[in-house]
Amino acid sequence: MTDLLTVTDFTFAYPDQPATLKHVDLSLPHSQITLLFGQSGSGKTTLLRQLDPALRPTGTHTGTVTWSPDVTVRPHQLQVGFVQQHPDTQIVTDKVWHELAFGLENLGVPQDEIRVRTAEMAAYFGIHQWFHRDVSTLSGGQKQLLNLASVMVLRPALLILDEPTAQLDPIAADDFIHTLVKLNQDLGTTILIAEHRLDAVLPLADQVALMTRGEITVAGSASKVVQALYADHHALTAELPAPTRVYAATTGLRRADNLPLTIKTGQQWLANQSLPVASHFAPPAEPAGKPLIRARDLWFRYDQDGPDVLRGVNLDVYGGETLAIVGGNGSGKSTLLSLLGRIYQPYRGHINLAGKRLARYADAELYHHNLGVLPQDPQSLFVRSTVREDLYEVIDGHRQRTTPAYDLEMSKDAAVSGMADLTGLTDLLDRHPYDLSGGEQQRLALAKVLLLRPRVLLLDEPTKGLDAVNKGQLGTSSHNYTKRA
Amino acid sequence: MIQRDSFAHSHPLVNALYYVAVVGIATFCLHPVILIMSYLAAMTYAASLRGWRHVLRLNLTFVIPGMLIVAVLNPTFNHYGVTPLVVLNDGNSITVEAIVYGVILALSLAVVINWFVSINLVMTRDKFVYLFGRILPVGSLVLAMVFRFVPLFQRQFRTIRHGQQSLGRAPRQVRLWRRPHAWVTIWSIMLTWALENAITTADSMKARGYGQHHRTSFAIYRMRTREWLLVGLILLLTVLLVVSISTHQLMAQYNPTIMVTGFASAHLTPLSMLGLVAATVLVWLPLILRLFAAWRWRKVGHAGTAHATLPDYFRVPTTDSQRKYHTTQEGARL
Numbered sequence: 001m002t003d004l005l006t007v008t009d010f011t012f013a014y015p016d017q018p019a020t021l022k023h024v025d026l027s028l029p030h031s032q033i034t035l036l037f038g039q040s041g042s043g044k045t046t047l048l049r050q051l052d053p054a055l056r057p058t059g060t061h062t063g064t065v066t067w068s069p070d071v072t073v074r075p076h077q078l079q080v081g082f083v084q085q086h087p088d089t090q091i092v093t094d095k096v097w098h099e100l101a102f103g104l105e106n107l108g109v110p111q112d113e114i115r116v117r118t119a120e121m122a123a124y125f126g127i128h129q130w131f132h133r134d135v136s137t138l139s140g141g142q143k144q145l146l147n148l149a150s151v152m153v154l155r156p157a158l159l160i161l162d163e164p165t166a167q168l169d170p171i172a173a174d175d176f177i178h179t180l181v182k183l184n185q186d187l188g189t190t191i192l193i194a195e196h197r198l199d200a201v202l203p204l205a206d207q208v209a210l211m212t213r214g215e216i217t218v219a220g221s222a223s224k225v226v227q228a229l230y231a232d233h234h235a236l237t238a239e240l241p242a243p244t245r246v247y248a249a250t251t252g253l254r255r256a257d258n259l260p261l262t263i264k265t266g267q268q269w270l271a272n273q274s275l276p277v278a279s280h281f282a283p284p285a286e287p288a289g290k291p292l293i294r295a296r297d298l299w300f301r302y303d304q305d306g307p308d309v310l311r312g313v314n315l316d317v318y319g320g321e322t323l324a325i326v327g328g329n330g331s332g333k334s335t336l337l338s339l340l341g342r343i344y345q346p347y348r349g350h351i352n353l354a355g356k357r358l359a360r361y362a363d364a365e366l367y368h369h370n371l372g373v374l375p376q377d378p379q380s381l382f383v384r385s386t387v388r389e390d391l392y393e394v395i396d397g398h399r400q401r402t403t404p405a406y407d408l409e410m411s412k413d414a415a416v417s418g419m420a421d422l423t424g425l426t427d428l429l430d431r432h433p434y435d436l437s438g439g440e441q442q443r444l445a446l447a448k449v450l451l452l453r454p455r456v457l458l459l460d461e462p463t464k465g466l467d468a469v470n471k472g473q474l475g476t477s478s479h480n481y482t483k484r485a
Numbered sequence: 486m487i488q489r490d491s492f493a494h495s496h497p498l499v500n501a502l503y504y505v506a507v508v509g510i511a512t513f514c515l516h517p518v519i520l521i522m523s524y525l526a527a528m529t530y531a532a533s534l535r536g537w538r539h540v541l542r543l544n545l546t547f548v549i550p551g552m553l554i555v556a557v558l559n560p561t562f563n564h565y566g567v568t569p570l571v572v573l574n575d576g577n578s579i580t581v582e583a584i585v586y587g588v589i590l591a592l593s594l595a596v597v598i599n600w601f602v603s604i605n606l607v608m609t610r611d612k613f614v615y616l617f618g619r620i621l622p623v624g625s626l627v628l629a630m631v632f633r634f635v636p637l638f639q640r641q642f643r644t645i646r647h648g649q650q651s652l653g654r655a656p657r658q659v660r661l662w663r664r665p666h667a668w669v670t671i672w673s674i675m676l677t678w679a680l681e682n683a684i685t686t687a688d689s690m691k692a693r694g695y696g697q698h699h700r701t702s703f704a705i706y707r708m709r710t711r712e713w714l715l716v717g718l719i720l721l722l723t724v725l726l727v728v729s730i731s732t733h734q735l736m737a738q739y740n741p742t743i744m745v746t747g748f749a750s751a752h753l754t755p756l757s758m759l760g761l762v763a764a765t766v767l768v769w770l771p772l773i774l775r776l777f778a779a780w781r782w783r784k785v786g787h788a789g790t791a792h793a794t795l796p797d798y799f800r801v802p803t804t805d806s807q808r809k810y811h812t813t814q815e816g817a818r819l
Contacts, residue, residue: 054691082692089682090689093626094633095611101703103693105626114703136636147689154693343647367653379678380641380648383670394652434681452652 010063038211081156087143141172238468287318297349372454378445439470497612527599552591559587729760
């Protein structure tokens with residue numbers, strides 16, 4: 001029994017660039033789930049794209065990618081299906097049923113067969129409830145599920161997913177991974193998935209491969225890879241599920257045969273241990289003084305005939321504190337942030353900032369030095385073609401003069417280089433903002449907002465799509481800023 | 486309203502054929518009886534879909550004043566006809582024929598406007614994409630993509646504007662002479678975002694086999710017997726009307742004299758009756774279909790329900806509009 005796909009000694013380089021993939025050996029057994037993980041920039045996406053003939057990038061390569069000889073692709077099927085990270089940009093048509101039928105239309109499948117296959121897939125994924133809906137009315141999780149269904153309707157032999165849950169909230173991400181596992185069990189599709197969020201996938205993967213700087217350094221079962229990670233003191237140990245990290249920290253991985261990967265196995269292991277437990281965690285100190293932001297009885301809805309999004313919200317935010325607002329999908333977190341940032345106005349209730357009504361502030365006074373809002377999509381702030389130019393753009397250019405946005409005595413060059421240091425962008429100052437990775441883009445957007453030196457910083461889902469290392473860096477950057485200010 | 490309307494949910498071909506026929510009648514057939522009947526039918530159908538308040542408001546504030554304007558303008562510019570009322574300075578005269586023709590033209594315009602109220606609601610995006618795809622297969626995909634990306638770009642535009650607003654750089658926040666710069670900034674961000682993300686979309690299309698084979702087009706509409714019968718009926722009625730008009734049994738003429746045939750005991754012939762009946766059935770067709778569906782429901786519907794009807798506060802909401810105000814049930818978690 002041969003594997004479905006075997007990559008042997010594969011080396012690939014983009015034109016005029018050093019090799020991105022070096023001597024990669026990977027085999028995908030039939031009907032198994034293979035997890036590929038590694039830091040951003042380690043070459044995961046490049047490897048995944050090499051395996052899909054339609055998306056193969058141009059460049060020079062040596063080595064082979066061999067398919068198993070008994071994989072026959074029938075006329076109205078696709079050999080490889082690919083699901084990317086962003087749910088929105090993969091969707092092509094405006095209706096759910098049309099998106100499902102899109103792939104089949106491409107392959108020239110006759111009408112009746114399209115009807116049958118889309119109906120089957122829709123029923124399997126539970127999409128038949130919203131079959132006739134507009135794509136723009138779906139949530140992120142639903143859109144990603146639609147993407148998965150519209151690829152699976154083509155019955156690919158191999159399904160490749162490139163960080164599919166990066167842009168989804170944790171509950172939707174969990175649901176998506178479980179749908180994938182169900183797919184693997186019910187249809188026997190071979191799955192190759194690159195992921196950061198290892199909590200859900202690691203226990204369920206049949207094979208795990210770690211990629212570092214273009215090479216597959218370890219491949220095998222989950223416990224083998226975990227041991228290798230800890231042996232190298234790899235930074236990626238921060239991505240592992242919490243039970244595994246607790247186990248590794250307390251036992252030093254002397255015995256790895258029943259390495260706990262889920263909370264269930266972790267609890268079982270803990271029950272047999274006698275570990276000293278911390279007596280209590282000190283509660284956070286009660287904030288002193290009057291709140292900096294005070295919101296009372298906020299009611300808000302987007303249209304007059306629509307449902308209320310916020311109903312009687314009261315909020316106190318004190319100076320110097322970091323407040324996290326958490327909640328489920330659609331619970332109104334971003335809307336609350338928009339109200340605090342005066343993007344929208346509540347139809348009932350008021351907000352006070354530093355004792356003065358938010359509505360009474362002049363625009364210039366409010367957005368320069370008082371409030372800074374980091375939007376969900378960092379790309380919506382990028383204006384110029386290099387990072388350095390973008391940072392200067394926020395403070396009105398290179399010329400040293402006082403503007404409403406920049407009234408400091410400090411020289412602009414010093415301010416920009418200081419901010420680049422703070423947010424870890426010093427090495428990236430000459431790159432194009434769109435060429436940066438997700439984490440770097442978040443940090444650039446944060447740097448732009450911080451250059452206006454706001455007293456209050458509103459961050460809307462800043463860690464979306466970031467791996468643990470980048471999350472830590474973002475946290476450090478904003479923490480350093482609050483301490484400094 | 487529109488949810489229960491059987492004509493609105495018909496096949497696009499039926500809808501398209503019907504509206505072509507009916508707007509054609511309003512434009513080309515200037516017989517007063519037919520026009521008045523079309524006006525009433527169009528208004529009633531639009532009201533059944535949209536509500537009387539909206540339709541009456543549209544007619545009273547927009548259509549009727551427009552009609553008056555056209556009715557007054559026509560005789561001031563056209564001076565044909567044989568019955569002068571007032572003789573003007575340069576020898577031309579305001580004639581009765583021109584006034585009447587002006588009123589008829591205005592009525593024709595009013596009928597078309599009212600038909601368009603229902604066209605707006607009945608011809609949805611799906612139907613346009615379908616019809617377009619019949620003519621030009623690749624066009625249906627392009628049209629579907631347009632309908633997808635225009636709202637998406639609109640939303641992204643708003644996001645970008647809010648992002649700039651929170652930096653203090655939205656167009657309405659800066660000085661007047663900086664406004665063009667602010668707009669250009671927003672458009673530049675929008676364009677870059679659109680182009681970069683188009684690459685992802687193109688990859689997604691390529692990964693699903695776009696461009697490899699000859700494309701077929703999936704239609705969610707099916708022509709069943711009922712649809713063929715309706716198409717046949719519309720064509721038949723149109724043909725009868727055209728026959729009746731072309732044999733001059735049902736005609737109206739306003740220049741040089743007013744001559745209207747086909748109604749009132751004087752000129753009623755079998756052929757003109759045929760034409761009138763065909764026109765009546767044609768313009769009232771959607772409402773006839775609605776009545777027919779209601780009658781069938783009365784006959785069949787109650788047989789299936791055995792329970793007594795409860796007061797309103799016991800009922801569980803079943804439609805989306807009812808569900809909006811009951812927040813306990815909600816859709817899928819994802």
